[in-house]
Amino acid sequence: MFINLSTDPNIKPRLVGELGDLSHAQVSSGEFKYGRGTEIFGEAEPADYIYQVIEGAVRTYKLLSDGRRQIGAFHLPGDIFGLDNGDFHRFTAEAIVDTTVRLVKRQSLERVAKSDPGLILSLLTMTTANLRHVENHILLLGCTTARERVAAFLLEMNGRLTSAGVIALPMGRRDIADYLGLTLETVSRMFGALERKGHLKFLDDSRQRQIVILNAAGLTELDAPRKHRRLKRKHTPSVG
Amino acid sequence: MFINLSTDPNIKPRLVGELGDLSHAQVSSGEFKYGRGTEIFGEAEPADYIYQVIEGAVRTYKLLSDGRRQIGAFHLPGDIFGLDNGDFHRFTAEAIVDTTVRLVKRQSLERVAKSDPGLILSLLTMTTANLRHVENHILLLGCTTARERVAAFLLEMNGRLTSAGVIALPMGRRDIADYLGLTLETVSRMFGALERKGHLKFLDDSRQRQIVILNAAGLTELDAPRKHRRLKRKHTPSVG
DNA sequence: CGAAATCTTGATAACGTTCAATATTCGTGG
DNA sequence: CCACGAATATTGAACGTTATCAAGATTTCG
DSSP states (O other), rough: OOTTTTTTTTTTHHHHHHGGGGOEEEEEEEEEEEEEEOOOOOOBBBBBBEEEEEEEEEEEEETTTTSOEEEEEOOOTTTTEEESSSBOOEEEEEEEESSEEEEHHHHHHHHHHTOOOHHHHHHHHHHHHHHHHHHHHHHHHHHOOOOHHHHHHHHHHHHHHHEEEEOOOOOOHHHHHHHHSHHHHHHHHHHHHHHHHTTTTEEEOSSSSSEEOOOOHHOOOOOOOOOOOOOOOOOOOOOO | EEETTTTOOTTHHHHHHHHHGGGGOEEEEEEEEOOOOOOEETTTTTTOOOEEEEOOEEEEEOOTTTTOEEEEEETTTOOOOOOOOOOOBSEEESSSSEEEEEEEEEHHHHHHHHTOOHHHHHHHHHHHHHHHHHHHHHHHHHHOOOHHHHHHHHHHHHHEEEEEEEEEESHHHHHHHHHHTOHHHHHHHHHHHHTTSEEEESOOTTTEEEEEEOOOOHHHHHOSOOOOOOOOOOOOOOEE
């Protein structure tokens, strides 16, 4: 089906925030539902669509050949994923829970983009936003302790899916672990430690997925034993 | 100074490969030299220029407040860095050795970009290339052992700065460690282990920075003790 | 030339993983 | 709708990989 995004009131508000100048573009678009745990697209598959979460949650990840998994991002309502700017997906995407997505044919986007600098600029803006997230994640994975990672994860989620002060996590400990480069046991232990310190509490939710942050400042405290201590800096750009 | 890149034979060949459609753009450009160890720009500073390495090597990194450092990338001759698509740099950049860079005023790029969709597309292409690199780095930092990281580093460098089969590393063990999320001692030990296994050898270079890969296949061997073993999957894409 | 930086190697320790057991809940099929 | 197997989460104990601390050898470069 073809939808003019600028005239469909149900779609425009959702997409405008992310797609910006796409608002006057004529692109082919549709909705789809994926059951909990099902694959939306696979790594290295042709990237025919880009996706936006309407409802639910999605994980995108890479696998090593021996089964080790690294989740690159969680995608929540409003988020766009599968935007690879190339012919093939670089991640696998799976629905974490029953999920509804909007999909847009990449071909139609590119057709429009040829004559619409604003759309390319929007793609650049979204890609840059991805890049920023991934860059911060590298800092997390390369430098931080288990406690710091779990705390950072909570703060990230706190900013993204809090409703009435409660974080309702759609994903399990295993997913969190694979996002943070830890094991699920370590994630569980760090949650426990943060709870004992009074930085958070669990609501009497059966699976401990409903969390309230009690002390956000406590979560930002650094924790490194003394791993590295580089301090000096030089400042003298010399002119050629 | 203003240079029309499409008519300056000394500049065009270098930039065309990376900047694509910029070749017919009129942008302000110049060259600069930075001494070994000096800062080119700092994190959160205004991003007034984008840079291309002419000669030398550059590291870009983020710091935590207690001094922990994560190097995001090494930039070698031909590479463009500082392309943040925003008003501020997200990394600090330092010359690893005496380095010559070309710099291009961002303002002039943006002026041209307004009327040149091809240039924006080039920016998108370069940003996507950055993204791909960082995504792969996340997989490395989140999932792999020390030996695998050092091996992956060598293979990356092997594809980028090999001359006559010899990798001549411009950076020290500390930089490599901060790139791989390890300590310099561990990097040193892994080099030693790989040498003992016959996968590489050092040239009698005083600082062990000249390396020859003897067995690239040996370097790609996986090494995980048995950290995670997720196996079931419908179809199985994998990066080995 | 000499102080600082770099790299290696060894000994010890710690953080996080691995292995294991339990309790609870989910969700699918009878 | 209940029951039962599978999935999820927590916790404990032991282990292992990598960090930390330390010393020494060599080289760089100011």
